[in-house]
Amino acid sequence: MPGAGAVRAIRDRMRAVSNTAKVTRAMELVAASKMRRAQDRALQSRPYAERMRAVLAQLSGYTVGADPDELNPLLQQRTVKHFAIIHITADRGLAGGLNTNMNRAAASLVLEHQPNVESVSVLPVGRKGRDFFRRSGFPIIAEFTNLGDFPSSTDVFPIARIVIDDYIRGELDQVYVAYQQFVNAAVQRPVLRQILPVQAPEGAEARGTDFIFEPSPAQLLETLLPRYVEMQIYEAVLEARASEQSARMVAMRQATDAADEMVSELTLTYNKARQEMITSELLDIVGGTAALNA
């Protein structure tokens, strides 16, 4: 038989859960608005990415068949001894399985490469991935955390600088980037993509047009290829940020729904308990009166 204490406990719990629902609802709204802004950023960088791909596809057509030794170092395939992954995650959690899935996907890529190479290192972007790889004890080349929700190209380009320099010095032979691709507001997909050595984009109408090059195609490639690597990393970061906000939005909506459901169940229990308490009090009174009258 529930006493007044039990009834109060249920009421306190209802209040706590509905406060939680208020918080998660607010977080959902914040994430939704940040998601739109992050998507917008990704969209704004797209014309540059598209034109860069088109130009590079055309330009690399002019170096096909060149002596491999004269090929731009960023295009040269080498035996992979030193493998690295740029691992992009969120700085914060409360985003459902987003970070866990990303960590798992990156870890399986790393474990797959590990037996075949001398060294595997990680360049984490985002605290969640950094903590994960730090715990698993992989060497960390450099870490980038607190880039914010809307990083600009100047925040991200230093990442490219590091891997390009290491690659040219021969300290790295192959570099992947790992990030959550934004498919739509409800779906994010972990993507693992090689960025070094550069794989020239497809669709080359190679040598279709008779270009004038100023300076030579090789020199133009030398300026363009690093930009291409920078752009790909920037693109990955923007996608990852949009994914983060959308995953958080969905997770918070689910939390809000769960909390609302819990409140309605608690309300039922509460009413039932209160009713039982009243009934038992009535019975006491009735019993007491009956005893007096007897």
Add this chain to the structure above:
Amino acid sequence: MPLTLSIVTADRTVLERDDVLRLVVPTTEGQITLLPSHAPLMASLSIGEMIVHVPDGPIPLAIHGGFIQIVRDDVSVLADAAEHADEIDEARAEAARERSRGRIEGRVPVEAGAVDILRAQLSLQRSLIRLRVRRRRSATGVPTMR
């Protein structure tokens, strides 16, 4: 037939026009002027001033390196950074000019390892271009378009 032009950076589209009559571009090999029916060209850009001539007048921009391609009257500029004249903060550009001049001439102390002469020279070049573009805008008074 006028040229179509888009100037894009990694962060945004800076300018998009389809009525360009003439285009003055700073390439690493020197300043060139592009007119409609130009032969296909790929060139790298230096830090400099770019002037886009459209029917309502010239649009000056500061370009900080990058790449240009022209094919069939379609011009793509992939700029490392690009600014319209009215986006340039004159006071800030002037401060940057003074700072980098000071560093080059040894008047302003150079923080150990943080800044070298090459960087100061590049920064000086950028601030000079910004000032020139900014002042051209105030001289002609032609509205720029984004």
